Amino acid sequence: xxxxxxxxxxxxxxxxxxxxxxxxxxxxxxxxxxxxxxxxxxxxxxxxxxxxxxxxxxxxxxxxxxxxxxxxxxxxxxxxxxxxxxxxxxxxxxxxxxxxxxxxxxxxxxxxxxxxxxxxxxxxxxxxxxxxxxxxxxxxxxxxxxxxxxxxxxxxxxxxxxxxxxxxxxxx
Amino acid sequence: xxxxxxxxxxxxxxxxxxxxxxxxxxxxxxxxxxxxxxxxxxxxxxxxxxxxxxxxxxxxxxxxxxxxxxxxxxxxxxxxxxxxxxxxxxxxxxxxxxxxxxxxxxxxxxxxxxxxxxxxxxxxxxxxxxxxxxxxxxxxxxxxxxxxxxxxxxxxxxxxxxxxxxxxxxxxxxxxxxxxxxxxxxxxxxxxxxxxxxxxxxxxxxxxxxxxxxxxxxxxxxxxxxxxxxxxxxxxxxxxxxxxxxxxxxxxxxxxxxxxxxxxxxxxxxxxxxxxxxxxxxxxxxxxxxxxxxxxxxxxxxxxxxxxxxxxxxxxxxxxxxxxxxxxxxxxxxxxxxxxxxxxxxxxxxxxxxxxxxxxxxxxxxxxxxxxxxxxxxxxxxxxxxxxxxxxxxxxxxxxxxxxxxxxxxxxxxxxxxxxxxxxxx
Numbered sequence: 001x002x003x004x005x006x007x008x009x010x011x012x013x014x015x016x017x018x019x020x021x022x023x024x025x026x027x028x029x030x031x032x033x034x035x036x037x038x039x040x041x042x043x044x045x046x047x048x049x050x051x052x053x054x055x056x057x058x059x060x061x062x063x064x065x066x067x068x069x070x071x072x073x074x075x076x077x078x079x080x081x082x083x084x085x086x087x088x089x090x091x092x093x094x095x096x097x098x099x100x101x102x103x104x105x106x107x108x109x110x111x112x113x114x115x116x117x118x119x120x121x122x123x124x125x126x127x128x129x130x131x132x133x134x135x136x137x138x139x140x141x142x143x144x145x146x147x148x149x150x151x152x153x154x155x156x157x158x159x160x161x162x163x164x165x166x167x168x169x170x171x172x
Numbered sequence: 173x174x175x176x177x178x179x180x181x182x183x184x185x186x187x188x189x190x191x192x193x194x195x196x197x198x199x200x201x202x203x204x205x206x207x208x209x210x211x212x213x214x215x216x217x218x219x220x221x222x223x224x225x226x227x228x229x230x231x232x233x234x235x236x237x238x239x240x241x242x243x244x245x246x247x248x249x250x251x252x253x254x255x256x257x258x259x260x261x262x263x264x265x266x267x268x269x270x271x272x273x274x275x276x277x278x279x280x281x282x283x284x285x286x287x288x289x290x291x292x293x294x295x296x297x298x299x300x301x302x303x304x305x306x307x308x309x310x311x312x313x314x315x316x317x318x319x320x321x322x323x324x325x326x327x328x329x330x331x332x333x334x335x336x337x338x339x340x341x342x343x344x345x346x347x348x349x350x351x352x353x354x355x356x357x358x359x360x361x362x363x364x365x366x367x368x369x370x371x372x373x374x375x376x377x378x379x380x381x382x383x384x385x386x387x388x389x390x391x392x393x394x395x396x397x398x399x400x401x402x403x404x405x406x407x408x409x410x411x412x413x414x415x416x417x418x419x420x421x422x423x424x425x426x427x428x429x430x431x432x433x434x435x436x437x438x439x440x441x442x443x444x445x446x447x448x449x450x451x452x453x454x455x456x457x458x459x460x461x462x463x464x465x466x467x468x469x470x471x472x473x474x475x476x477x478x479x480x481x482x483x484x485x486x487x488x489x490x491x492x493x494x495x496x497x498x499x500x501x502x503x504x505x506x507x508x509x510x511x512x513x514x515x516x517x518x519x520x521x522x523x524x525x526x527x528x529x530x531x532x533x534x535x536x537x538x539x540x541x542x543x544x545x546x547x548x549x550x551x552x553x554x555x556x557x558x559x560x561x562x563x564x565x566x567x568x569x570x571x572x573x574x575x576x577x578x579x580x581x582x583x584x585x586x587x588x589x590x591x592x593x594x595x596x597x598x
């Protein structure tokens with residue numbers, strides 16, 4: 001299917017993502033911040049769809065928006081919010097903040113200037129073939145070419161799970 | 173105009189694949205209206221069937237046999253006072269029912285009611301359905317938290333814990349079916365249409381594949397899906413004997429009816445997943461055993477026959493109505509309804525329509541079976557305690573799902589393993 005109104009959707013999703021990301025850090029109420037974060041994640045999933053990576057978009061929704069954020073909200077609802085809202089929201093580390101922000105901005109600018117050629121100028125042409133079997137391509141790459149890194153990553157997750165169980169359980 | 177319609181209907185793709193925005197919009201409208209109508213029908217059926225299970229009559233007053241009761245209820249909900257608690261978080265309180273309803277309806281984008289009867293076919297079909305339906309729990313959490321009240325908060329805490337636990341077992345069962353799609357072609361698929369076509373090309377529904385394994389995976393899914401939709405016996409988030417009404421205690425009027433709509437739409441959505449993955453989607457029963465043109469004709473007459481039976485029941489009801497002046501309107505109304513059903517049945521006999529409609533019919537019949545099971549569970553099983561719920565999820569369903577997954581993978585690899593062993597042997 002030929003994409004329609006890509007420019008509109010790009011700017012729409014961009015505004016949505018940036019706006020809700022700003023809301024994440026400015027909202028005083030942690031639940032509002034978490035909900036804004038969900039909107040950001042969904043907008044990013046939309047971007048993945050526009051880049052013809054439906055599998056990544058699906059995983060983004062299932063894992064981040066549907067799984068991790070539910071746990072976030074679960075934990076936030078369990079803690080006492082009253083005290084949180086009254087506390088001062090930002091700490092006065094503006095010097096360090098400015099340096100870090102400048103460094104990150106410089107890095108992004110550097111990557112954009114040096115690697116401009118690697119960005120596709122037209123998004124959909126040439127990617128039409130990939131859209132059809134995106135999931136299959138990712139599966140083949142993960143379990144073929146990148147088997148070892150994949151196994152190492154899953155081992156890391158296993159260690160994290162065992163660690164969580166050890167910390168959470170009083171008597172083992 | 174007519175040419176355009178017939179030309180489209182004779183093409184063999186979904187509107188999404190064909191890239192036709194107009195037809196996609198039409199399909200979305202039809203599906204949304206159809207789901208809303210079936211929610212209304214489910215409302216009446218659930219009350220009637222539950223009543224008959226308890227040897228009661230159920231709704232009898234509004235319309236013949238209470239047929240108009242759901243419409244009366246809907247009207248009542250629409251004109252009811254809309255209350256928002258003073259201390260509630262307004263924005264979140266408003267958006268919670270919207271989120272729940274939108275996610276429940278969006279999942280139907282990829283549900284294949286037939287080879288051509290889906291809005292679109294996605295490469296990530298089943299993943300999309302899982303993802304969007306897992307967003308629905310966010311709406312429940314938002315509703316419970318924003319009400320600023322104890323019972324709703326307890327309900328939404330229970331709901332989120334339950335959803336996260338049962339999603340894992342559900343995912344494992346789904347992976348079993350996805351693994352089975354890869355058996356003949358070598359590459360599996362997540363697309364809903366692709367999954368049904370894999371079952372067609374392997375000449376078996378996946379519930380009967382690798383005999384106990386497909387059945388076990390289906391069983392894990394069938395239990396997990398009841399828990400995912402917060403229905404009895406897993407309806408702890410809205411346990412009325414403990415939590416008043418759970419997460420929607422503070423909701424009233426139209427907002428509450430949105431929760432109701434979303435709950436039934438989600439039930440239909442997970443039932444469609446089960447039908448697509450294990451029960452052969454839109455395929456008719458016994459395509460191998462009872463094949464041939466005569467059987468094809470016989471099975472394609474089923475939609476019309478069903479409507480004729482319903483019409484006959486309505487007309488029988490008309491004849492058995494008490495012959496008193498007060499019941500006259502009801503008698504006439506029931507008669508007209510029966511005749512209308514019979515007329516639709518006649519339309520469905522026309523060969524062109526018949527061919528087009530039968531796959532939708534079989535899909536809907538299979539989903540209706542699951543909906544009846546939902547009502548049956550509710551009439552039969554007592555509610556679980558929360559620790560029992562967690563025990564079932566984590567200690568029974570999760571290990572079973574994992575074992576079935578490993579066994580399915582091994583069984584699928586059996587030809588390769590045996591040929592490798594034969595190759596090593598002298």
